[in-house]
Amino acid sequence: MxxxxxxxxxxxxxxxxxxxxxxxxxxxxxxxxxxxxxxxSLGLIAIITFWLGVMRVAEAAGIVAFLARLLKPFLRFLFPSIPPQHPAMGAIILNLSANLLGLGNAATPAGLLAMREMQKLNPRPEEATPAMCTFLALNTACVTLIPTTIIGVRALYGSQEPAAIIGTTVLATACGTIVAVVTDALFRRFYRQR
Known part of the structure; x- marks a missing residue:
């Protein structure tokens, strides 16, 4: 359409x-x-390449693992049907870590992997599981601490203060995340009662 x-x-x-x-x-x-x-496109390729490199360094330095340990209790609460050591949980953590750093392009492959792994746990493959729905809501409205791609685009087009949007981005994405998680929980409760 x-x-x-x-x-x-x-x-x-x-x-x-x-x-x-x-x-x-x-x-x-x-x-x-x-x-x-x-x-x-060329400017964005440079920006994305730089931040993907930063993500690799963060991963090698243990920052991603630290972030994963920090997120694990929250994710256990949101995804009780996924075993803690299942590859889906690792992909979810990687996806959310990339989203937190504003690396949507890096988050996409991890998100696809997470959905593929959750599908392996799905007893009815023709329907999305509650965990899949929660992940989709969380991925779509994830908190972004550093909107790296947007900062890069603003710098590319000559903004005097490209990072001036960090505060409002954190606030807006935090509100979006809260609404997504609460709405998911309400819909899940509503459909469970039906």
Missing amino acids: VNWFWFLLVVSGILVAMVQGKTGVITTAILDGAKVAVET
């Missing part, structure tokens, strides 16, 4: 430009847009 919406926007823009006799504007916009996309 969204693809059709974008298609209609592009076609209507081209038609309006043609009716007004400004077809040169289309070419200019396409070339300018491609230039900005390439520059932004």
Whole structure:
């Protein structure tokens, strides 16, 4: 549906430009847009590579393991159906650690791995388990302590204070996480009673 919406926007823009006799504007916009996309992509590749390297150093230094120990009691409470030493728990911890550091791109493979491992524990493969639903809610609205990608994009576009968004990001993502966890718990209780 969204693809059709974008298609209609592009076609209507081209038609309006043609009716007004400004077809040169289309070419200019396409070339300018491609230039900005390439520059932004290269900047983001550099930012993501840097922070993935930082994540590897943090992992080698034991920071990720420390974060995992810190999160373990919280995760045991949220995911009681997953055995503590199961690979799904490790993938969940890695995913949440990457999200905490604002590394959404690094969190995605760990999130996919976590879902794959949770599916192995699923007695009814055609339905999502409560743990899967909780993980999806938590992954979608995870607290971000350092929004590294956004800081990098702001720096890339010349922001005077690219890190000025840290406080508001922590507050907004903390609120989102609380709402996601509470809503998940309420829905779980509601559907258990049905």
